[in-house]
Amino acid sequence: MLQLVILEPGLFRTSAVANCIIEPPLPAYASNPSLPTMKYRALYPGIEMTHFDGDPKKFADLVCRLVG
Numbered sequence: 001m002l003q004l005v006i007l008e009p010g011l012f013r014t015s016a017v018a019n020c021i022i023e024p025p026l027p028a029y030a031s032n033p034s035l036p037t038m039k040y041r042a043l044y045p046g047i048e049m050t051h052f053d054g055d056p057k058k059f060a061d062l063v064c065r066l067v068g
Contacts, residue, residue, distance in 0.1 A: 012056040025037070
């Protein structure tokens, strides 16, 4: 019997967000909020200042237990 598990982890405490550089949009695109990239940017204002609580080690342990 085939079993399927879908994991949808939350956000983790890693240095990825702190080391991310968010460039401002090019002026030709910034003036059009209906563009997909501008809509995406609007979804996460201030994302670089967000604090993530997820523990990546706990998630990895959980995945190993589920697979085992």
